[in-house]
Amino acid sequence: MTYKQSRRIFLQKTALLTGGLFLGSHFPDIRTLANDQENMANTVRLGIIGSGSRGQYLMTHINLIPGIEIVAVCDNYQPNLDKGVEMTGGKAEAFNDYRKLLEKKNIDGVIIATPLHLHAVISIDSLKAGFHVFCEKAMAKTPAECLAMYNAQLETGKILLIGHQRMFNPRYLKAFEMINRGQLGDITQIRAYWHRNNDWRREVPETGLEREINWRLYWDYSEGLMTELGSHQIQVANFIKKDFPRRVTGTGSINYWHDGREVFDNVNMVYEYSDGSSLIYDSMISNAHYGYEEQIMGPKGTMELEAGKMYSENPPPAPGILQLLNNIEHEIFDPLPLGGKSWIPETAVKEKGEYIYEVDLEDDGTALEMEGFAQMIRENRHSDVLLREAYYAAIAALLGNMAIKKGEVVTFPEEYIL
Amino acid sequence: MKDLVIKGKWIKRELIVLTVLFLSAVIINVIGIVKHDTRWIEMLSQLHVVFILTLLLYALLWLVRLIIFVVILPFRKKNK
Numbered sequence A: 001m002t003y004k005q006s007r008r009i010f011l012q013k014t015a016l017l018t019g020g021l022f023l024g025s026h027f028p029d030i031r032t033l034a035n036d037q038e039n040m041a042n043t044v045r046l047g048i049i050g051s052g053s054r055g056q057y058l059m060t061h062i063n064l065i066p067g068i069e070i071v072a073v074c075d076n077y078q079p080n081l082d083k084g085v086e087m088t089g090g091k092a093e094a095f096n097d098y099r100k101l102l103e104k105k106n107i108d109g110v111i112i113a114t115p116l117h118l119h120a121v122i123s124i125d126s127l128k129a130g131f132h133v134f135c136e137k138a139m140a141k142t143p144a145e146c147l148a149m150y151n152a153q154l155e156t157g158k159i160l161l162i163g164h165q166r167m168f169n170p171r172y173l174k175a176f177e178m179i180n181r182g183q184l185g186d187i188t189q190i191r192a193y194w195h196r197n198n199d200w201r202r203e204v205p206e207t208g209l210e211r212e213i214n215w216r217l218y219w220d221y222s223e224g225l226m227t228e229l230g231s232h233q234i235q236v237a238n239f240i241k242k243d244f245p246r247r248v249t250g251t252g253s254i255n256y257w258h259d260g261r262e263v264f265d266n267v268n269m270v271y272e273y274s275d276g277s278s279l280i281y282d283s284m285i286s287n288a289h290y291g292y293e294e295q296i297m298g299p300k301g302t303m304e305l306e307a308g309k310m311y312s313e314n315p316p317p318a319p320g321i322l323q324l325l326n327n328i329e330h331e332i333f334d335p336l337p338l339g340g341k342s343w344i345p346e347t348a349v350k351e352k353g354e355y356i357y358e359v360d361l362e363d364d365g366t367a368l369e370m371e372g373f374a375q376m377i378r379e380n381r382h383s384d385v386l387l388r389e390a391y392y393a394a395i396a397a398l399l400g401n402m403a404i405k406k407g408e409v410v411t412f413p414e415e416y417i418l
Numbered sequence B: 001m002k003d004l005v006i007k008g009k010w011i012k013r014e015l016i017v018l019t020v021l022f023l024s025a026v027i028i029n030v031i032g033i034v035k036h037d038t039r040w041i042e043m044l045s046q047l048h049v050v051f052i053l054t055l056l057l058y059a060l061l062w063l064v065r066l067i068i069f070v071v072i073l074p075f076r077k078k079n080k
Helices: A003-018 A036-041 A053-062 A078-087 A116-128 A143-156 A170-180 A225-241 A320-333 A366-379 A384-406 B008-036 B047-079
Strands: A044-049 A068-074 A093-095 A109-112 A132-136 A160-163 A189-195 A247-253 A266-272 A278-284 A292-298 A301-304 A309-312
Touching: A044 A053, A044 A366, A053 A068, A053 A078, A053 A109, A053 A366, A068 A078, A068 A366, A078 A093, A109 A116, A109 A366, A116 A132, A116 A143, A132 A366, A143 A160, A143 A384, A160 A366, A160 A384, A170 A225, A170 A292, A170 A301, A189 A225, A225 A266, A225 A278, A225 A292, A225 A384, A247 A384, A266 A384, A320 B008, A320 B047, B008 B047
Parallel strands: A044 A068, A044 A109, A068 A093, A109 A132, A132 A160, A189 A278
Antiparallel strands: A189 A292, A247 A266, A266 A278, A292 A301, A301 A309
């Protein structure tokens, strides 16, 4: 499915959602989002700070969207800067220092796709310089930095959107709506995981740049799996629970990639919400069999958000004729039992489930999120709900690492509750 | 090569057989609905299953006919 098709479905879906009270206020006004001609007339000019792999990924999506122009690109690594400028057809102005870019007056907003340790300082500087900001997840490297970013938004009134693209993914929106309507009952447990089988390394062309290029592997730059992957899924869990985790405990280690990295190559967490329900989370990079998934469980059913499927605890019975034929088949072909069953194994229910969203989407929400950010700029409308989501997800991810390092249960600090 | 002649009588007989099998499948559907206490709308919604079952029964009937034919064949030759 093309981006245009995904977009049309998103608009239809969001139009339905805005009719209710649940999600509508979180999103830009879709009536204007849908108006391409008007958007072209009000082109949003953006600067990219950090045109590495993630920055380039975002630029690829931005290039699909009418009414957004990238006028400046900044990166302190020359190959990335050159590539970034090339992706704009050579039109964008190039900068090595983001502070120089922030002196420009013809830019409406900036997109920050730098290593995690720079998110807070660049975001705050950008907001204070009068720019709207889209910053990649996770929000920041410490809870204090997250709070400082949140306060900078309050102080400046500018838009601050953090890159949790699942909030713009039609499949997730549909699932959120169904869960909110109570189709799973009260959510009693969420299980989420993100498994890969690679070393998470990038090629380092020059000596001395190992830490700058493979920044995800070192504590000075990154918080590892918890912020790079976990924060996405914690955000989804928080949004579903309409809460944030009050306590967390877990383990983590380097158990496979003994290659000089510092961050854990596997993490295993238990987060507890205020109602006693839990998010059980794990991430590893030495086995990719299960991929990634969020499993939402309640007394009425289960949802797998990545697979986009729902499994009812009490599925409707099969048609009578099929049950009858099935029984006949079992009577003929099943082996005769020697005695009555004294114990039935509680193995997983073999139900195929139903798709919660039939359409196969090409976009994971990133392009829609970019378009949403541009529209928020046009409307000068900040979403506090989306920012709080990112804030609590980031802090929960960071607390996870703290719990692992301390080897104890960590409680969400009072001073960081908004 | 010998021409095969399909007589109207044979077609009529096969159509009757098919009708009987279809009605049998419909009855099986009714039994399924009653026995498993499912909805009567399945009389319509499960028609595709009824048709498939009819064809299966018809194929089964042909198999039985074939077996009978193979068993009887030596006796026929003897009588001739």
